[in-house]
Amino acid sequence: xxxxxxxxxxxxxxxxxxxxxxxxxxxxxxxxxxxxxxxxxxxxxxxxxxxxxxxxxxxxxxxxxxxxxxxxxxxxxxxxxxxxxxxxxxxxxxxxxxxxxxxxxxxxxxxxxxxxxxxxxxxxxxxxxxxxxxxxxxxxxxxxxxxxxxxxxxxxxxxxxxxxxxxxxxxxxxxxxxxxxxxxxxxxxxxxxxxxxxxxxxxxxxxxxxxxxxxxxxxxxxxxxxxxxxxxxxxxxxxxxxxxxxxxxxxxxxxxxxxxxxxxxxxxxxxxxxxxxxxxxxxxxxxxxxxx
Numbered sequence: 001x002x003x004x005x006x007x008x009x010x011x012x013x014x015x016x017x018x019x020x021x022x023x024x025x026x027x028x029x030x031x032x033x034x035x036x037x038x039x040x041x042x043x044x045x046x047x048x049x050x051x052x053x054x055x056x057x058x059x060x061x062x063x064x065x066x067x068x069x070x071x072x073x074x075x076x077x078x079x080x081x082x083x084x085x086x087x088x089x090x091x092x093x094x095x096x097x098x099x100x101x102x103x104x105x106x107x108x109x110x111x112x113x114x115x116x117x118x119x120x121x122x123x124x125x126x127x128x129x130x131x132x133x134x135x136x137x138x139x140x141x142x143x144x145x146x147x148x149x150x151x152x153x154x155x156x157x158x159x160x161x162x163x164x165x166x167x168x169x170x171x172x173x174x175x176x177x178x179x180x181x182x183x184x185x186x187x188x189x190x191x192x193x194x195x196x197x198x199x200x201x202x203x204x205x206x207x208x209x210x211x212x213x214x215x216x217x218x219x220x221x222x223x224x225x226x227x228x229x230x231x232x233x234x235x236x237x238x239x240x241x242x243x244x245x246x247x248x249x250x251x252x253x254x255x256x257x258x259x260x261x262x263x264x265x266x267x268x269x270x271x272x273x274x275x276x277x278x279x280x281x282x283x284x285x286x287x288x289x290x291x292x
Contacts, residue, residue, distance in 0.1 A: 018112040018206065019164030020044040020090075025110075027102075028175045031124055031255035033117045034100055036264070041110050042085065042092045044164070059088030065281055066108060067093065073104030078268040080275060098265050102126075113170060113201065124255060126174060128199070128247035130233040137227035147220050154214040165210065168203035179253030184245045194258060197249050201240065209239035 021043045029035040045063055054062075064082045080095035099105045102117040116129035138146055174186075174197040181188060187198040213219065213236040222231035238244045 018168050018170075019161065020167045021109070021112070022167075022169045023110055024171045024173075026173045026175065027115070028258045029102065029117070029124075029126070030257045030259070030261060031119070031177050032257075033102055033119055033124075034098075034261040035102060035258070036096055036098045036261075037105075037107075038094075038096045039107065039110060040092075040094050042090055043109055045089055045091055054088075056084035056088035060084035060091045061279075061281060063091045063109075064093055064279075067110070068281065070108045071097070071110075072106040072108075073099050073101060074107070075100055075265055076268045076272055078264075078271065078275075080279060082279070096268070098261070098268060113172070115172075115174075120252075122254065123179075123250060123252040124176070125248065125250045126176070126197075127249075128237070130229075130237060132233065133229040135227045138224040140225065143221060143224060146224050147217055150220055151215055151217075154211075158211060158214075161210070162207055165207045166203040168206060170199075170201040172199045172201075173197070174199075174249070175258055176249070176251055177253075177255040177258060179251040179255050181249060181251045183249045185241050185243070185247040186249055188249075194256070195251065199247060205240055209236050212239045 021041065023039065023041040023043075025041075026038045027035060028037070043063075045059055060082055064080070068077060068080070075098045078096040078098070080093070082091060082093040084090075085092055097105070097107060102115055105111065106114065113128055114131060116127045118125040118127075175191075175193070176195050176197065178190075178194045181195050181197075183197060185199075189196040189198070213232050216232070216235050219231040219235040223229055237247070241247060
């Protein structure tokens with residue numbers, strides 16, 4: 001079983017953990033790549049280690065501490081709240097995350113579909129960019145056996161993933177500066193303060209795409225021989241979205257800022273210690289950008 005889990009994590013590790021997660025994320029992105037995201041997420045508590053009995057609230061605190069302490073690319077948090085659901089088997093967390101560089105943002109147990117940012121001359125581009133996982137390339141003489149084992153292992157494990165994965169739902173809304181906006185696989189709305197882009201990723205579609213990808217022999221072959229997850233990432237996204245085009249938006253023109261980043265971050269950092277104390281959270285997260 002352990003070997004089977006490792007195979008899955010190597011192939012599509014960025015989405016394997018997206019089980020029984022319901023998340024609404026509102027991104028507000030400035031033209032220079034700084035921004036904030038408000039989160040409203042409910043997730044399963046996956047801490048299966050046997051420990052002393054604690055209250056549901058203490059179980060929830062442990063999950064929230066882990067999110068605050070181990071998220072990457074976060075400068076600070078604001079308005080964090082949480083609650084235990086079903087005796088601590090699930091946790092709901094809300095809050096606002098500030099980031100200097102969207103490309104480095106990874107909110108633990110929440111960011112399953114990372115967003116890349118590219119700044120150009122009077123332009124900015126956002127894209128859904130699954131991270132590449134690498135390992136040592138496989139040997140050609142073992143290719144046939146590897147593919148057969150991978151498909152067999154997935155067939156044995158898919159029932160374990162199907163229920164939790166189909167219960168997931170990710171709603172992502174991007175508030176971006178006003179300008180000429182070209183989109184691919186995103187819904188677009190205009191507002192007085194900028195453009196609004198929307199993407200919904202539903203659990204049943206995630207599972208169908210995952211199942212199809214784990215049976216795609218061509219991408220399994222390329223991933224094995226190159227040691228890269230990129231071939232399978234590409235197949236997964238095309239199955240998930242329903243076409244081969246990227247999930248992307250490019251905004252051009254004289255782009256305005258969505259909000260005063262420095263001013264809001266200063267206020268959030270000032271309020272942070274009192275917020276943590278009120279919530280009873282025991283550790284302060286690393287607010288410095290972590291290098292990969």
